[in-house]
Amino acid sequence: xxxxxxxxxxxxxxxxxxxxxxxxxxxxxxxxxxxxxxxxxxxxxxxxxxxxxxxxxxxxxxxxxxxxxxxxxxxxxxxxxxxxxxxxxxxxxxxxxxxxxxxxxxxxxxxxxxxxxxxxxxxxxxxxxxxxxxxxxxxxxxxxxxxxxxxxxxxxxxxxxxxxxxxxxxxxxxxxxxxxxxxxxxxxxxxxxxxxxxxxxxxxxxxxxxxxxxxxxxxxxxxxxxxxxxxxxxxxxxxxxxxxxxxx
Amino acid sequence: xxxxxxxxxxxxxxxxxxxxxxxxxxxxxxxxxxxxxxxxxxxxxxxxxxxxxxxxxxxxxxxxxxxxxxxxxxxxxxxxxxxxxxxxxxxxxxxxxxxxxxxxxxxxxxxxxxxxxxxxxxxxxxxxxxxxxxxxxxxxxxxxxxxxxxxxxxxxxxxxxxxxxxxxxxxxxxxxxxxxxxxxxxxxxxxxxxxxxxxxxxxxxxxxxxxxxxxxxxxxxxxxxxxxxxxxxxxxxxxxxxxxxxxx
DNA sequence: GCAATCCATTGATCTGGGTCAAGGCGGGTC
DNA sequence: GACCCGCCTTGACCCAGATCAATGGATTGC
Numbered sequence: 100x101x102x103x104x105x106x107x108x109x110x111x112x113x114x115x116x117x118x119x120x121x122x123x124x125x126x127x128x129x130x131x132x133x134x135x136x137x138x139x140x141x142x143x144x145x146x147x148x149x150x151x152x153x154x155x156x157x158x159x160x161x162x163x164x165x166x167x168x169x170x171x172x173x174x175x176x177x178x179x180x181x182x183x184x185x186x187x188x189x190x191x192x193x194x195x196x197x198x199x200x201x202x203x204x205x206x207x208x209x210x211x212x213x214x215x216x217x218x219x220x221x222x223x224x225x226x227x228x229x230x231x232x233x234x235x236x237x238x239x240x241x242x243x244x245x246x247x248x249x250x251x252x253x254x255x256x257x258x259x260x261x262x263x264x265x266x267x268x269x270x271x272x273x274x275x276x277x278x279x280x281x282x283x284x285x286x287x288x289x290x291x292x293x294x295x296x297x298x299x300x301x302x303x304x305x306x307x308x309x310x311x312x313x314x315x316x317x318x319x320x321x322x323x324x325x326x327x328x329x330x331x332x333x334x335x336x337x338x339x340x341x342x343x344x345x346x347x
Numbered sequence: 348x349x350x351x352x353x354x355x356x357x358x359x360x361x362x363x364x365x366x367x368x369x370x371x372x373x374x375x376x377x378x379x380x381x382x383x384x385x386x387x388x389x390x391x392x393x394x395x396x397x398x399x400x401x402x403x404x405x406x407x408x409x410x411x412x413x414x415x416x417x418x419x420x421x422x423x424x425x426x427x428x429x430x431x432x433x434x435x436x437x438x439x440x441x442x443x444x445x446x447x448x449x450x451x452x453x454x455x456x457x458x459x460x461x462x463x464x465x466x467x468x469x470x471x472x473x474x475x476x477x478x479x480x481x482x483x484x485x486x487x488x489x490x491x492x493x494x495x496x497x498x499x500x501x502x503x504x505x506x507x508x509x510x511x512x513x514x515x516x517x518x519x520x521x522x523x524x525x526x527x528x529x530x531x532x533x534x535x536x537x538x539x540x541x542x543x544x545x546x547x548x549x550x551x552x553x554x555x556x557x558x559x560x561x562x563x564x565x566x567x568x569x570x571x572x573x574x575x576x577x578x579x580x581x582x583x584x585x586x587x588x589x590x591x592x593x594x595x
Numbered sequence: 596g597c598a599a600t601c602c603a604t605t606g607a608t609c610t611g612g613g614t615c616a617a618g619g620c621g622g623g624t625c
Numbered sequence: 626g627a628c629c630c631g632c633c634t635t636g637a638c639c640c641a642g643a644t645c646a647a648t649g650g651a652t653t654g655c
Contacts, residue, residue, distance in 0.1 A: 601650105602651080605648080611640105611643090613641090614639080624628085624630105
């Protein structure tokens with residue numbers, strides 16, 4: 100047994116949708132047989148990305164849809180003045196790139212937060228096949244709409260006037276999503292820096308750092324660098340929902 | 348010539364997509380002939396809504412897609428504690444209800460801000476026809492993705508740490524959208540209350556009020572209750588982009 | 596081992612916007 | 626006309642979080 104050198108798992112690289120553990124979260128859900136084969140042929144397995152690698156950039160023509168198989172990414176837009184706004188973090192089983200179907204290319208940039216592997220489906224062939232496979236079209240609408248629902252959470256969180264609520268909402272959401280892919284919902288390993296998290300939450304890095312410290316001293320979390328253990332989920336929920344004064 | 352009693356325009360109520368002034372902004376764009384007729388049969392013209400009328404509620408099964416023909420609406424979610432977060436305002440030519448395709452019903456509530464008329468397309472029949480008309484499917488993906496792009500603006504705006512930038516961004520966006528439907532982009536008639544606007548921007552009503560006053564005294568706007576004239580668009584743009592300190 | 600770098604934490608101070616409170620104005624009703 | 630009521634504005638005050646600044650680990654490179 101040598102060192103833990105990360106090796107590309109070749110079996111994983113050439114695997115069909117039918118065998119994929121993420122099957123139910125992904126496009127192929129609820130289609131099968133010949134249709135699944137047809138979809139399978141569109142899906143390209145990509146070599147893993149490393150932290151900082153760009154999956155696609157704002158404005159890219161030839162847009163594609165991606166499914167995260169392992170690892171995680173962030174999506175963000177760059178503002179005219181040069182600063183960025185992070186729109187979301189994407190973990191295994193989640194889709195990235197749905198903003199690209201408009202015909203004007205992708206509207207945001209996607210970048211890996213750690214070593215990540217993905218499946219890729221080019222849009223033109225996807226919509227082409229979707230036109231022939233009603234089940235796929237339906238599923239495509241479903242996942243787009245599901246993603247819509249997820250996007251809604253961001254403004255809801257940003258609308259909170261207390262920084263503590265924002266962070267608590269984020270942690271709960273992440274916990275829930277991890278649970279959905281079979282991880283321990285109380286043991287989070289953050290793949291983003293404090294800076295990236297702060298940007299996403301609409302705060303500055305110092306505030307995020309202080310919030311983690313405060314939650315730890317209150318016995319809600321145990322924090323060690325990027326790993327966060329949720330010690331008191333009830334207290335965390337209370338922080339997330341703590342009133343916000345106005346209500347109209 | 349009597350008083351200006353608002354009358355339901357019957358011609359408008361039973362009109363085909365082909366004749367509609369909003370044609371290019373809407374679903375029928377880029378389909379024609381027999382396909383357009385097929386779509387036409389799905390579209391129901393609804394009686395106008397009055398201020399406060401609910402178009403659909405969170406959780407409604409039997410979701411549908413709506414196109415605003417005139418007037419305006421807001422969409423919002425209700426949080427467990429009872430307060431709400433407004434997600435967006437929708438003016439003529441814009442689509443409402445795209446969040447409903449997930450199969451779990453609508454994820455937000457839509458409410459009229461003023462007397463508004465709409466077209467309605469039930470989802471089940473829409474997706475059914477879309478499966479047969481590739482042009483429609485494509486257009487449906489396009490408008491969904493376009494809407495995705497619009498949704499992205501909300502977090503970008505909420506990420507701004509200065510209240511003035513948030514309001515300026517909102518005003519510019521509204522101005523642009525009004526221009527798109529042939530209105531004077533410098534003369535805005537707000538259909539939402541200050542409270543609704545504040546909620547959307549993640550601020551309190553007093554702050555919004557003070558911002559309007561300040562922009563007026565700076566010569567950027569002329570404000571009279573709900574009507575806002577953009578006097579100095581360049582200054583407004585500068586306020587919208589004013590640096591926000593961090594940039595990662 | 597030591598420097599350099601990146602990332603995170605902590606403290607001190609300042610300030611933008613939230614909170615509390617008091618009118619103002621316009622549109623409706625009787 | 627007088628009143629009311631919903632919506633908006635303005636002022637005074639205060640606090641959560643931004644800003645400024647210094648320090649502390651990890652990790653990487655030499």
